[in-house]
Amino acid sequence: MIQPQSVGIVAPQRARFTVPLPLRSGGRLDDYELVYETYGRLNAARDNAVLVCHALSGSHHVAGTHAEDPADIGWWDNLVGPGKPLDTRKFFVIGVNNLGGCYGSSGPNAINPATGKRWGADFPFVTVEDWVDAQARLMDLLGIERLAAVIGGSLGGMQALSWTLQYPDRVRHAAVIASAPKLTAQNIAFNEVARQAILTDPDFHGGHYYEHGVVPARGLKLARMVGHITYLSDDAMAEKFGRSLRHGKAVYSYDVEFEIESYLRYQGDKFAGYFDANTYLLTTKALDYYDPAFEHGGNLAAALARATAEFLVVSFTTDWRFAPPRSREIVYALLHNRRRVSYAEIDCDAGHDSFLLDDPRYHAVLGAWFDRIEVQP
Amino acid sequence: MIQPQSVGIVAPQRARFTVPLPLRSGGRLDDYELVYETYGRLNAARDNAVLVCHALSGSHHVAGTHAEDPADIGWWDNLVGPGKPLDTRKFFVIGVNNLGGCYGSSGPNAINPATGKRWGADFPFVTVEDWVDAQARLMDLLGIERLAAVIGGSLGGMQALSWTLQYPDRVRHAAVIASAPKLTAQNIAFNEVARQAILTDPDFHGGHYYEHGVVPARGLKLARMVGHITYLSDDAMAEKFGRSLRHGKAVYSYDVEFEIESYLRYQGDKFAGYFDANTYLLTTKALDYYDPAFEHGGNLAAALARATAEFLVVSFTTDWRFAPPRSREIVYALLHNRRRVSYAEIDCDAGHDSFLLDDPRYHAVLGAWFDRIEVQP
Numbered sequence: 001m002i003q004p005q006s007v008g009i010v011a012p013q014r015a016r017f018t019v020p021l022p023l024r025s026g027g028r029l030d031d032y033e034l035v036y037e038t039y040g041r042l043n044a045a046r047d048n049a050v051l052v053c054h055a056l057s058g059s060h061h062v063a064g065t066h067a068e069d070p071a072d073i074g075w076w077d078n079l080v081g082p083g084k085p086l087d088t089r090k091f092f093v094i095g096v097n098n099l100g101g102c103y104g105s106s107g108p109n110a111i112n113p114a115t116g117k118r119w120g121a122d123f124p125f126v127t128v129e130d131w132v133d134a135q136a137r138l139m140d141l142l143g144i145e146r147l148a149a150v151i152g153g154s155l156g157g158m159q160a161l162s163w164t165l166q167y168p169d170r171v172r173h174a175a176v177i178a179s180a181p182k183l184t185a186q187n188i189a190f191n192e193v194a195r196q197a198i199l200t201d202p203d204f205h206g207g208h209y210y211e212h213g214v215v216p217a218r219g220l221k222l223a224r225m226v227g228h229i230t231y232l233s234d235d236a237m238a239e240k241f242g243r244s245l246r247h248g249k250a251v252y253s254y255d256v257e258f259e260i261e262s263y264l265r266y267q268g269d270k271f272a273g274y275f276d277a278n279t280y281l282l283t284t285k286a287l288d289y290y291d292p293a294f295e296h297g298g299n300l301a302a303a304l305a306r307a308t309a310e311f312l313v314v315s316f317t318t319d320w321r322f323a324p325p326r327s328r329e330i331v332y333a334l335l336h337n338r339r340r341v342s343y344a345e346i347d348c349d350a351g352h353d354s355f356l357l358d359d360p361r362y363h364a365v366l367g368a369w370f371d372r373i374e375v376q377p
Numbered sequence: 378m379i380q381p382q383s384v385g386i387v388a389p390q391r392a393r394f395t396v397p398l399p400l401r402s403g404g405r406l407d408d409y410e411l412v413y414e415t416y417g418r419l420n421a422a423r424d425n426a427v428l429v430c431h432a433l434s435g436s437h438h439v440a441g442t443h444a445e446d447p448a449d450i451g452w453w454d455n456l457v458g459p460g461k462p463l464d465t466r467k468f469f470v471i472g473v474n475n476l477g478g479c480y481g482s483s484g485p486n487a488i489n490p491a492t493g494k495r496w497g498a499d500f501p502f503v504t505v506e507d508w509v510d511a512q513a514r515l516m517d518l519l520g521i522e523r524l525a526a527v528i529g530g531s532l533g534g535m536q537a538l539s540w541t542l543q544y545p546d547r548v549r550h551a552a553v554i555a556s557a558p559k560l561t562a563q564n565i566a567f568n569e570v571a572r573q574a575i576l577t578d579p580d581f582h583g584g585h586y587y588e589h590g591v592v593p594a595r596g597l598k599l600a601r602m603v604g605h606i607t608y609l610s611d612d613a614m615a616e617k618f619g620r621s622l623r624h625g626k627a628v629y630s631y632d633v634e635f636e637i638e639s640y641l642r643y644q645g646d647k648f649a650g651y652f653d654a655n656t657y658l659l660t661t662k663a664l665d666y667y668d669p670a671f672e673h674g675g676n677l678a679a680a681l682a683r684a685t686a687e688f689l690v691v692s693f694t695t696d697w698r699f700a701p702p703r704s705r706e707i708v709y710a711l712l713h714n715r716r717r718v719s720y721a722e723i724d725c726d727a728g729h730d731s732f733l734l735d736d737p738r739y740h741a742v743l744g745a746w747f748d749r750i751e752v753q754p
Contacts, residue, residue, distance in 0.1 A: 025629040125629040185614035185637040186606060192638045193602045196645075199631055200595040202579055218577040225570045226603065229563060237562035243668065250666050252402040252502040254576055254658065258665065260562040261569045268573075281631065288635065289627050291620065 005081045007039040007088055010064035010074075012104060015141050021099075021134060024289075027124035031113045034138050035104030036060045036096040039080060040088035042144070045376035049144045050091045051135060052076060053152030053159035056227070056283050057275060059103040062095035063088075078358040085367035090375060091148060099134050100126045100282040108278030109210065119278075121207025126282060128155070128290045132162045136170065148373055149173035153355035154322065155283070158290045161330065164307035165292055173373055175312040175366070178319055178355035180326035181300050181333070182291040187321065190230055191284040194223035198277045207278050220277045221268035228267050233318035233351030300329060301336040311341040312369045314362065316354035342369060382458045384416040384465055387441035387451075389481060392518050398476075398511060401666075404501035408490045411515050412481035413437045413473040416457060417465035419521070422753035426521045427468045428512060429453060430529030430536035433604070433660050434652060436480040439472035440465075455735040462744035467752060468525060476511050477503045477659040485655030486587065496655075498584025503659060505532070505667045509539045513547065525750055527686075528552035530732035531699065532660070535667045538707065541684035542669055550750055552689040552743070555696055555732035557703035558677050558710070559668040564698065567607055568661040571600035575654045584655050597654045598645035605644050610695035610728030677706060678713040688718040689746045691739065693731035719746060 012035050021029045037060050042049060052062045054075070063080035066072045080086045080093050097105040100123060104110075108123040139147065150171050152160040157179025163171045183191070198204060201219030205212050232240075241260040256262045296302035311334055315327035324345050334341040344365045348354040354362065389412050398406045414437050419426060429439045431452070440457035443449045457463045457470050474482040477500060481487075485500040516524065527548050529537040534556025540548045560568070575581060578596030582589050609617075618637040633639045673679035688711055692704035701722050711718040721742045725731040731739065 024627075182620065184611060185618040185620065185635070186609075186611045188620070188635050189602075189606045189614065189637050189641055192635075192641055193599060193606070195631060196602065196642070197574065197599055200599070222570060222574055222577070222599065225566075225573065229566045229570070232563075234561060234563045237566065241562040243559065243562065243565070250401075252662075254572060254662075258562070258565050258569075260566050264566055264569055265573070285629075285631075 005083045006077065007064040007081050009067045010037050010039065010061075011067070012037050012060060014104065015138055017134075017137055019137075021130070021137070023124055023130045024127040025125040029099070029106065029124065032099060032106035032134070033104075033110075034096055034099070034106070034134060036094060036138060037062060037064075037074075038095075039063050039093040040091050042092040042142070043376055046144055047146065047148060048091050048375035049139070049142070049147050050086060050093045051139070051147055051150045051163075052080070052086075052093060052095045053131075053135070053150065053156035054095070054098065055152070055154035055156045056280075056287070057271070058156065059101065060095040060097040060105075061103070062093065075356065079363070079366065085363045086151070086370055091370070094138075094142070096135055096138055098126070098131045100279055100286075102276035102279040107276070108207070108282065109276045118210045120210055121278060123278065123282065125285060127286050128158050128162050129166060131286070132159055132166050135159070135163075136167055139170070145170065147171045148375055149175060149370070151175035151177070152179070153177040154179055154352065155287055158287075162290075162292065164309040164311075165304065168306050168308045171309050173312070174307075174309040175314070175369065176327070176330060177314040178316055178322050178327075178352055179330075180322045181293060181329050183288055188288050190226055191288055194226050195281055195284055197222035197226070198281055204277065207281075209277070215272070216277045217272040220272040220275065220280060221265075223280055224271040224275075225264045225268040228264055230321045231352045233320065233349055235318060236350050236353075239349070300333040304330075304333045304339070305337050307334065307337070307339060311339060312365070313341060313343045314346060314355070314365065315344075316346050316348045316351070316362075318349050319352045319354060321352040382460045383454065384441040384458050386444045387414050387416065387438075388444070389414050389437060391481065392515055394511075394514055396514075398507070398514070400501055400507045401504040402502040406476070406483065406501065409476060409483035409511070410481075410487070411473055411476070411483070411511060413471060413515060414439060414441075414451075415472075416440050416470040417468050419469040419519070420753055423521055424523065424525060425468050425752035426516070426519070426524050427463060427470045428516070428524050428527045428540075429457070429463075429470060429472045430508075430512070430527065430533035431472070431475065432529070432531035432533045433657075433664070434648070435533065436478065437472040437474040437482075438480070439470065452733065456740070456743065462740045463528070463747055468747070471515075471519070473512055473515055475503070475508045477656055477663075479653030479656040484653070485584070485659065486653045495587045497587055498655060500655065500659065502662060504663050505535050505539050506543060508663070509536055509543050512536070512540075513544055516547070522547065524548045525752055526550035526552060526747070528554070529556070530554040531556055531729065532664055535664075539667075539669065541686040541688075542681065545683050545685045548686050550689070551684075551686040552691070552746065553704070553707060554691040555693055555699050555704075555729055556707075557699045558670060558706050560665055565665050567603055568665055571603050572658055572661055574599035574603070575658055581654065584658075586654070592649070593654045594649040597649040597652065597657060598642075600657055601648040601652075602641045602645040605641055607698045608728060608730045610697065610726055612695060613727050613730075616726070677710040681707075681710045681716075682714050684711065684714070684716060688716060689742070690718060690720045691723060691732070691742065692721075693723050693725045693728070693739075695726050696729045696731060698729040
């Protein structure tokens with residue numbers, strides 16, 4: 001059943017681009033497609049568009065449901081809709097599956113037009129900056145010269161930040177949520193474990209597993225299990241699972257004994273059933289590479305000097321993947337440049353995952369911030 | 378070259394036990410062996426013995442070197458030796474490889490006397506309590522009725538704690554370092570990822586890989602990589618590796634780019650080359666199961682009421698695997714029972730690994746504590 005504040009049934013759209021896109025890796029995409037969804041209506045002044053950037057496992061399907069699968073609710077449906085914090089009565093909201101993704105945009109599991117076969121491991125490395133370039137071309141196609149706002153959480157927040165640096169004139173506001181200006185060694189370490197799990201899976205076949213009729217499900221499952229640990233806070237795990245034993249006592253087996261084991265295995269298996277391992281690899285590398293201060297000798301303030309947007313930065317107290325100090329780095333660098341920035345550090349016990357949940361204070365902050373953004377009627 | 382304060386060249390010894398040992402899992406070992414080393418001299422009063430309990434990947438080789446491999450220095454050599462905090466001029470120090478281990482004691486990679494083949498997956502589950510029972514029998518054999526002290530870090534700390542509960546009359550002092558009275562859901566989650574990496578490795582063969590002439594090296598490597606992340610603090614990783622790129626810039630490859638990747642892969646490969654995967658599985662389960670308060674409705678103070686030893690509890694500020702609050706739980710439960718307990722929370726940036734390092738304040742605390750323990754001349 002469609003909820004009252006849902007955008008309702010939505011249908012993905014597809015855009016093809018034939019002007020070559022140069023990539024930071026040195027490669028380029030000559031012919032590529034992006035799948036996207038839109039919610040609300042672009043106004044006559046074309047000044048009410050908000051781009052939503054997705055994180056590691058997200059997609060273009062941000063809100064609403066699909067007619068053929070009513071249970072497939074958008075990943076940020078609690079945020080986007082009529083009367084919701086990102087109000088589709090006011091804004092024209094766009095979700096796009098990034099290049100290298102596995103939900104319909106050009107990526108490893110899509111057909112390489114040059115060969116007629118799936119790209120597999122031949123799909124080029126893509127970076128946050130490449131994604132933003134591709135998103136900008138989609139905005140061109142939609143006739144949107146300037147975004148009212150760009151918003152994203154986690155890796156999506158990196159894209160929002162990068163928009164303000166790559167296209168400062170094309171974005172008025174940017175919301176960077178549960179994110180960081182670059183990964184730490186520990187962040188990279190977790191990504192590397194996930195990658196090694198996939199790369200060493202005998203079913204990986206050098207990334208060309210499609211041709212072998214298999215997927216590296218074991219590796220992808222492990223990658224997701226590691227990921228899930230870092231998405232949840234220690235406290236949230238303790239509260240949700242604690243040391244609960246499925247059989248009430250130890251039974252001395254490698255089958256599921258503790259409920260947390262059951263949860264992780266279930267999440268891992270589910271993910272391995274629908275997500276593409278090559279996309280997981282590419283996306284973790286995009287995360288690792290992102291570091292706008294790198295070309296400024298590590299000086300983030302210098303890197304952010306180009307940004308002119310008004311910012312909202314949000315972090316969550318129990319997020320240890322991208323802890324509040326990582327968000328504060330962004331805030332301080334913006335303040336150093338005398339930029340307008342609002343910062344909220346939300347006391348929420350759900351860890352990194354908080355950015356996907358609907359904590360009332362969090363959504364109140366977002367709602368107030370979007371409410372303040374001026375658009376033509 | 379043997380350092381001045383080294384115990385020098387040592388040789389492991391072996392003890393065989395033929396009185397059946399009942400196990401918490403319901404099984405029993407009818408015939409088993411323990412490998413151990415000793416340093417210093419047992420005095421005439423037999424009251425100067427200190428048992429050192431090892432953690433996940435440790436062994437009986439606590440100090441000194443082996444004649445056939447001078448580079449094989451004991452894992453706590455910085456602590457144990459003449460003039461060191463645990464001074465072998467005063468104490469008779471014993472290191473023992475736990476049951477289920479892979480360094481010579483009865484375990485999955487050892488021969489099952491009943492079949493003449495390696496135990497493999499048929500080796501029974503062992504718990505912290507079982508290990509302590511086996512250690513107590515070794516003490517019987519060595520003629521040690523009462524230990525001057527038992528000491529261990531991490532999982533070794535759990536054994537030290539368990540000694541005071543299972544054999545309160547046989548241990549005068551206990552040092553519980555970088556440990557916890559039980560694992561959290563997050564701790565178990567990391568162990569479960571490690572286990573799944575091993576169990577789903579096609580070379581695991583249900584634990585009977587020895588017969589197939591292979592080892593589940595991929596899985597064991599991943600397990601160790603995950604483990605290493607949790608042994609180091611975020612800060613220590615940042616300081617040691619940061620975002621250093623091997624080639625000075627991104628080269629867009631799944632080969633090693635960041636130095637932290639190199640470190641983790643190296644540690645993982647090295648470990649997979651010498652450690653036994655079945656032992657890793659068994660040991661992580663022993664960690665998961667340990668929970669002395671379980672039979673007391675979760676009341677740790679009630680569980681520790683049996684303990685009569687004098688305690689030293691040590692934690693490290695940047696240890697997020699067994700964070701200081703986990704040690705404080707032990708301290709509070711002991712204080713509740715009016716026991717003597719010293720507690721030191723050491724400001725050391727190396728994370729969980731700190732317990733193996735020789736931070737001067739940490740070693741000063743240990744040295745002073747051992748110095749205070751009275752033994753006959």
